[in-house]
Amino acid sequence: MKTRALLIVLVVVVGACGGGQLSVSEYAAQAEELVDKMVGEFAALDAAWEAETPSVRGAERYWEGRMAVRADFLDGVKSLEPPDAVAGQHEAAVDVFTRITAADQALADLTATFDTVTDHWQWVDSPEGRASDALLEEVFAFCRASQAAYDATQDRQGLQDLPWIPSEVSEVVSVAFGCPPA
Secondary structure: HHHHHHHHHOOOOOOOOOOOOOOHHHHHHHHHHHHHHHHEEEEEHHHHHHHHOHHHHHHHHHHHHHHHHHHHHHHHOOOOOOOOHHHHHHHHHHHHHHHHHHHHHHHHHHOOOOOOOOOOOHHOOOHHHHHHHHHHHHHHHHHHHHHHHHHHHHHHEEEEEOEEEEEHOOOOOOOOOOOOOO
């Protein structure tokens, strides 16, 4: 679960809040910042949880923190106005991250029913855990497709200094979302 939590947050291809129409590069850079923030928050939650003896109260704190991170992230995603060039990708991101947030909520709800917690990742081997893992594969596929789309802009490097080529056609986007391999 720890690794899964860290990888989930690397998958997003949306940016943080900003005014006006962003360029694709600005949007992607803000996405990287948002991802980095989530990675740090999830890593801290996982480390704190694994450092303590498993307990019902500890699991409750873990899921409260996890869902707060998810809610803040999703609120930020939904409040964005993406550049036209990535509007479809942004809609897909909102969809996949809404669904992974719901999957996390289902795991949090399940964990709230436990009378005892004897393992840090006790909820993983459950129908909700398996459903979350299946959705996670969708998230990873989305990440890889998004990273590939941004990586493809590197082919435009030679067009950047041609004044008659519109910037949206010659823009090179450099981001690293840290998607897991297929």
